[in-house]
Amino acid sequence: MDLPKTADVVIIGGGVVGCSIAYHLARRGARDVLVLERDAIGAGTTSKAAGGIRSQFPTETEIRFSLEAIRVFERFEEEFGVDPGYRKIGYLFLISDPEDLRGYEARVALQRSLGVDVRIVVPGEAKALVPALHVDDLIAAVWGPDDAMAGPSEVTSGFARRARDLGASIVEGVEVAGIELQGERATAVVTASGDSIATRVIVNAAGPGAARVGRLAGVELPVHPRRRHIFFTEPFPDIPGPVPLTTDRASGFYFRKEMEQVLLSPGDVEDVGDDFDVAVDRAKIAETVDKAVHRLPILETARIAGGWAGLRPLTPDDHAIIGWAPGVEGFFVAVGFGGHGFQHSPTTGRVVSEWLIDGAPSIDLSLFAPDRFARGQAAAADTGPDAE
Numbered sequence: 001m002d003l004p005k006t007a008d009v010v011i012i013g014g015g016v017v018g019c020s021i022a023y024h025l026a027r028r029g030a031r032d033v034l035v036l037e038r039d040a041i042g043a044g045t046t047s048k049a050a051g052g053i054r055s056q057f058p059t060e061t062e063i064r065f066s067l068e069a070i071r072v073f074e075r076f077e078e079e080f081g082v083d084p085g086y087r088k089i090g091y092l093f094l095i096s097d098p099e100d101l102r103g104y105e106a107r108v109a110l111q112r113s114l115g116v117d118v119r120i121v122v123p124g125e126a127k128a129l130v131p132a133l134h135v136d137d138l139i140a141a142v143w144g145p146d147d148a149m150a151g152p153s154e155v156t157s158g159f160a161r162r163a164r165d166l167g168a169s170i171v172e173g174v175e176v177a178g179i180e181l182q183g184e185r186a187t188a189v190v191t192a193s194g195d196s197i198a199t200r201v202i203v204n205a206a207g208p209g210a211a212r213v214g215r216l217a218g219v220e221l222p223v224h225p226r227r228r229h230i231f232f233t234e235p236f237p238d239i240p241g242p243v244p245l246t247t248d249r250a251s252g253f254y255f256r257k258e259m260e261q262v263l264l265s266p267g268d269v270e271d272v273g274d275d276f277d278v279a280v281d282r283a284k285i286a287e288t289v290d291k292a293v294h295r296l297p298i299l300e301t302a303r304i305a306g307g308w309a310g311l312r313p314l315t316p317d318d319h320a321i322i323g324w325a326p327g328v329e330g331f332f333v334a335v336g337f338g339g340h341g342f343q344h345s346p347t348t349g350r351v352v353s354e355w356l357i358d359g360a361p362s363i364d365l366s367l368f369a370p371d372r373f374a375r376g377q378a379a380a381a382d383t384g385p386d387a388e
């Protein structure tokens with residue numbers, strides 16, 4: 001496809017976040033929205049996500065993001081014509097440390113005050129939910145029965161399809177290699193093959209590549225891509241599904257069923273740069289199996305059939321960065337979603353479209369302020385769930 005010479009809004013990145021923003025802008029009547037994706041729609045870190053959806057977040061803003069997103073996932077097929085595979089499997093956190101439990105008590109109180117069904121339960125109740133669990137070393141568990149899962153690629157293609165139906169252009173195989181500035185204003189993107197596209201607004205939705213794209217406009221964004229693995233077993237009917245997405249807080253290990261297989265993650269967090277191709281470290285298999293067999297002894301008889309690794313775009317305080325980039329007019333960022341960018345994508349798209357069309361979002365998004373790090377006002381890193 002020939003690239004246009006101009007667009008009203010250029011979104012860099014066709015992951016779940018960029019596609020949701022494109023859809024919501026187009027739905028609000030924005031004309032001339034262009035998404036540039038260097039690879040294929042959803043091929044970035046979105047394709048690596050476990051599909052988890054939870055309301056168990058530590059702040060009111062993020063809990064409200066989840067509650068709104070869940071409403072979208074529930075009627076996704078109606079609105080987007082794609083079955084997202086949405087299923088309420090619940091999220092279960094296993095706790096063995098009293099201090100960790102105290103942190104949960106405060107967060108669960110906040111979540112419940114906002115209408116989330118989440119409960120602290122005794123280890124025996126966790127075992128009733130997942131009979132294969134070893135619970136002798138646990139002191140409690142946190143159970144969110146309304147938490148869920150859905151398919152990241154289905155959701156991304158749903159957003160992309162409707163965005164296109166409504167007039168947005170999404171072009172694959174085009175890398176943005178430069179951003180032109182006139183004074184303090186971003187005025188154009190330049191592609192790797194030298195095409196320049198003049199625009200009023202540039203949106204950085206580059207996922208783990210966000211810091212690199214920020215630097216094209218001279219903006220430093222503290223988005224740190226960190227590798228995480230997921231392995232899967234051969235079909236393993238001895239743990240019948242569905243089971244909740246279950247996270248062992250002591251080791252970071254989590255699992256859920258995917259059809260007949262069990263998905264297993266060691267919960268690793270590792271700096272391997274921000275390269276697009278994220279190599280699988282086979283040494284992680286042994287670590288994963290150790291953690292898995294401790295928590296699910298029955299898995300000793302399972303065989304690992306494969307796995308993958310992806311980059312979670314983390315920020316220093318584990319909250320996303322959403323808003324106008326400081327110091328460069330016309331440059332908007334929606335990045336740093338860590339392990340929850342998929343599940344928050346519906347709400348992110350809506351609030352960003354409000355910001356760009358109405359001039360401000362309808363809800364307070366100061367939690368995500370891009371300048372909070374420079375101002376020293378970022379909340380201390382929360383010790384909440386480092387789950388997806």
Ligand SMILES: Cc1cc2nc3c(=O)[nH]c(=O)nc-3n(C[C@H](O)[C@H](O)[C@H](O)COP(=O)(O)OP(=O)(O)OC[C@H]3O[C@@H](n4cnc5c(N)ncnc54)[C@H](O)[C@@H]3O)c2cc1C
Pocket residue numbers: 012013014015016017018036037038039040041042043044045046047048049050051052053174175176177205206207208209213227228229230309310311312313334335337338339340341342343344388
């Ligand atoms: C193992 C793992 C499990 C996860 N599990 C979950 C989960 O259960 N639930 C959940 O909500 N989240 C989960 N996540 C996190 C989730 O995957 C991310 O937060 C989310 O996908 C981020 O979406 P995005 O659109 O910002 O990024 P991406 O999907 O990476 O999209 C950004 C796009 O920008 C493109 N791009 C980058 N630079 C350029 C450029 N210069 N020019 C053009 N295009 C460019 C990339 O090719 C990419 O496609 C998980 C992540 C990992 C790694």
